[in-house]
Amino acid sequence: xxxxxxxxxxxxxxxxxxxxxxxxxxxxxxxxxxxxxxxxxxxxxxxxxxxxxxxxxxxxxxxxxxxxxxxxxxxxxxxxxxxxxxxxxxxxxxxxxxxxxxxxxxxxxxxxxxxxxxxxxxxxxxxxxxxxxxxxxxxxxxxxxxxxxxxxxxxxxxxxxxxxxxxxxxxxxxxxxxxxxxxxxxxxxxxxxxxxxxxxxxxxxxxxxxxxxxxxxxxxxxxxxxxxxxxxxxxxxxxxxxxxxxxxxxxxxxxxxxxxxxxxxxxxxxx
Numbered sequence: 001x002x003x004x005x006x007x008x009x010x011x012x013x014x015x016x017x018x019x020x021x022x023x024x025x026x027x028x029x030x031x032x033x034x035x036x037x038x039x040x041x042x043x044x045x046x047x048x049x050x051x052x053x054x055x056x057x058x059x060x061x062x063x064x065x066x067x068x069x070x071x072x073x074x075x076x077x078x079x080x081x082x083x084x085x086x087x088x089x090x091x092x093x094x095x096x097x098x099x100x101x102x103x104x105x106x107x108x109x110x111x112x113x114x115x116x117x118x119x120x121x122x123x124x125x126x127x128x129x130x131x132x133x134x135x136x137x138x139x140x141x142x143x144x145x146x147x148x149x150x151x152x153x154x155x156x157x158x159x160x161x162x163x164x165x166x167x168x169x170x171x172x173x174x175x176x177x178x179x180x181x182x183x184x185x186x187x188x189x190x191x192x193x194x195x196x197x198x199x200x201x202x203x204x205x206x207x208x209x210x211x212x213x214x215x216x217x218x219x220x221x222x223x224x225x226x227x228x229x230x231x232x233x234x235x236x237x238x239x240x241x242x243x244x245x246x247x248x249x250x251x252x253x254x255x256x257x258x259x260x261x262x263x264x265x266x267x268x269x270x271x
Contacts, residue, residue: 012043013221017055017228022236024059024229025192027129027171027252028259032118035165036263039115046213053206054222058229060199063192065230066237071193082145086193089144089152093173093190094197096156101163101202113165115267121166122260129253132175140181144190147182154180155190159198166260169195175249184244192237 019037023030034052038044043051064071077083101108141147147155158176162169170191177187214222 009221010224012041013051013225014228015041016043016052017058017225018232020052020055020225021059021062021229021232021234024056024233025063025170025195025237026240027125027168027174027249028256029118029122029125029166029168029171030056030059032122032166032168035113035118036115046210047218050207050210050213051218051222051225053203053210055225055229056199056203058226059233060196060203062230062233062237063196066234067192082143085149086145086147089147089149089190090194090197092149093152093156093159093194094201096153097159097163097198098201100160102205104163105205108163108165115263117164118166119260119263119267121164122256122263125167125171126253126256126260129171129175129249129256132179133248133250133253135179137179137181139183139186142183142186144182144186144193147177147186147190151177151180151182155194159194169198171252178249184248185241188241188244 023033162172173191
């Protein structure tokens with residue numbers, strides 16, 4: 001579907017930047033929303049695919065900026081047991097999705113990056129969140145630097161599910177961590193920290209493979225998308241952490257289910 005913005009690529013870039021920044025760190029699937037938004041905007045082709053990868057780095061930079069003091073302590077406090085435990089946990093949690101993604105990357109891109117898969121995954125993920133919130137697992141771990149390695153591995157295995165577009169990387173890791181005993185805030189912050197190596201690795205891999213498709217003329221488009229993604233992620237991350245400290249994840253579940261069902265109806269109707 002083309003929303004007649006083809007003559008305004010910078011407007012498209014700004015819209016997609018907002019979509020990326022607003023959805024990357026909440027459990028609704030940024031990749032899924034980008035696939036849908038790009039389809040509706042008629043933003044297609046190899047350059048569009050590289051653009052969608054690149055603007056994720058803007059959202060990641062927002063988390064790095066917001067947690068810069070904590071990340072600096074984490075990387076410089078070599079003798080601190082909590083920092084060592086968190087670094088080890090993040091490394092262990094990073095490995096499963098990195099390994100599976102490397103092996104199945106092309107097949108996933110070829111077969112699963114489509115609106116129907118996104119819609120079905122949105123609905124399935126929403127139902128899963130409702131089930132988990134009804135179960136209400138008991139929180140045993142209140143801080144990200146207290147996550148045992150075995151628990152970190154479990155979170156990493158949950159992240160593998162996010163390779164299916166529409167599942168949501170943040171949704172899989174947050175809900176996985178929540179099920180494994182982290183408090184909502186700790187689960188959310190662990191997901192933020194895990195996103196940094198995961199997304200930098202994934203984006204770098206894709207970008208290195210695709211650099212030949214770009215030219216100097218693409219710089220304004222990519223710059224607008226990157227900056228808008230960064231700015232919108234700054235706002236959303238702050239608001240999301242405040243939200244989960246007071247509320248559960250049920251509203252995101254209903255949003256996923258409603259949006260997913262609407263998408264299934266839309267594409268089945270073939271407008």
